[in-house]
Amino acid sequence: MRIPELTLPAAMASLLGRLPATPPCWALVTTLNQLKKRDILPADMSLLAGHSFEVHVQDAGLRLGFCADEQHFKVASVGTAPDLRLSANLADFARMMLREEDPDTLFFNRKLIIEGDTELGLIVKNLLDSVDWSSTPLQRFMAV
């Protein structure tokens, strides 16, 4: 499965941007905690604890804010400057998550924007890269 070159229409962003971000954010945080609990996400929480994160899906107008403590990921309000913000269009986030595209490639091409603490960004990037999906049913969606 190749993700098509696609940018969501601007109307979508203005519509989605007006909806409350809490449900998708809650879904993201719950997924992260589940993956961690099942040892699929090999997160060293000591490196993430106390930091705030924002995933900005540009073409969807979606800003998902969360933070981490020593045990869990938690929903956090967006607005204040997060320690790390990752911004990209939905298709590029999907390419990155499904390992169709290398985050460095997206970054060189200016399709992935990293703001804030660079080292924290590297920790998150390397954490996503180190997830071994082969032990999960999600492997069949992965390009690699």
Added chain:
Amino acid sequence: MPATRPLPELVCPAGSLPALKAAVDNGADTVYLGLKNDTNARNFAGLNFDDRTAREGIRYAHQHERKVLLAINTYAQGGDISRWHRAIDEGAELGVDAIILADIGLMEYARRRYPALRLHMSVQSSATNYEAINLAQELFDIRRAVLPRVLTLDQVKQVIDHTRVEIEVFGFGSLCVMVEGRCLLSSYATGESPNSHGVCSPAKFVRWEHGSQALGARLNGILIDEYQQGEAAGYPTLCKGRFEVEGDTYYALEEPTSLNVMAMLPQIIDIGVAAIKVEGRQRSPAYVAQVTRTLREALDAAGREPQRFSVKPGWTQALSKLAEGQQQTLGAYNRPWK
């Protein structure tokens, strides 16, 4: 017509277990990896292998009859060299197929403690001539040397013709300023260099500034470059920055670019190169899979019909997408002047 040479080993990078599996699944003969500390030259936060992932990775590679090399390619720092000794102990205990070392003190330790352990001489040793390589063989019985990216193909051949040590050359990946093992540039900005801390631009010193016009890259406060809208960005290293020199702003040291030797594969095979290395332990499994798959195909094609070999546009396309600076070069291999 010379006897057919064996194909060089394709040696691919792994910064994580999924990257290692991607390399194996896509046709690497050998993967190389590092531990989670400053004993290797890709000492990046969250990257590399701990005991569990190293064991699993070695099991996976060996199950598929591929080899695993452990890079311990920084220089042991005075005061406490125990970390480097422990890394060698760990590699021997894990059962890696060879250890890649730069520091001759560590070569001596590894040889003395583990006489049966295969040793490779890292590119960071900066051995550019056969005398240096043969001396390391005589002293420490090194079996392979990785050449710095400064030699022309003729010079590589000259080395190969005068040594029994296997020669490994770089085939693809981001080019650095190419004085491997001798580069102190980054320590000028941060006090840390690849040889001492295993990293050129330590992330804790890097700041990306998002201005309205341009993206600025700073290393410990020093402005390395500004990328205009739509302009490709690069790694924030001093060597790849654009600096103002006598009123002119340009790449004063080198342009961000990637090495790609695909066009020379028949000659590389012909002169007897033992292994071709792909740079990029810091890159994701997606990169490793794409580069490995492409080079595997190209190498096999060059081996089958060296006379009729030509680079397929699809290969070039696949690799240029991944290249830093989105441009590729044959580097020093193809230098007409001497």
